[in-house]
Amino acid sequence: MEPAEYDLMDAAEERMWWYRALHARVMDALARRPGPAGSVLDAGCGTGGLLRRLAALGRPLVGLDFNPAAARRAAAKSGARTVAGDANRLPFAEGAFAALTSCDVLCHRAVDPTAALAEFRRVLVPGGTLLVNLPAYEWMHSAHDERVHNARRFTASSARAMLESAGFGTVEARYWNAMLLPLMILERKVLRSDAAHDSSDVRPFPPWLDATLHGVTAAERALARLGLRYPAGGSILLVATRP
Incomplete structure (x- = not known):
């Protein structure tokens, strides 16, 4: 990403409605499908907001980000061990982790989804849980995607097929951020x-607006926990198992 985008992320991810909604859904998914006991890797940890939330699991945590400065910020924010590295060539041993999260990474221009998913599978133990978040719909490509170097967006069916082709099983793909789509x-x-290609979706929102948007995502999350599934949404959350 652009260096300035890391600054925006670092400042916003503790409070901004979208990050709070994403992190809550990741925690819900890991509560449902935690995988075996063991360490959790956040591949593409950014400046550490999700790692900080994952600390509530009480499991050993490791974060990886391509940007060394972001990895250092993530360590300071979360207390987790972090390393700078490439999702296409993870610097970890085979079977090092029981669960792996990766939010909005496989969409990145510098990431080869086939190579990265092969690495995710390699470093997970058999029975380990993979949790991936991805942006939805190519036609939703915007200036923000350009700023964060997103090269691809997905549908639930294409994302599920991608994980299945990579050798993952019991793949579950759910749209979220449906009510705000x-x-x-x-x-x-x-x-x-989008002419200037300089706009970011990560920015301070007026408190009333941030609270309203978060309230909508919280209502959507509550309905999802009751079993409602959405036919469309701004993002896709996938959970899978490494056979």
């Missing part, structure tokens, strides 16, 4: 010009 379309495709 119409607003995302309006904001990204109608109201905002």
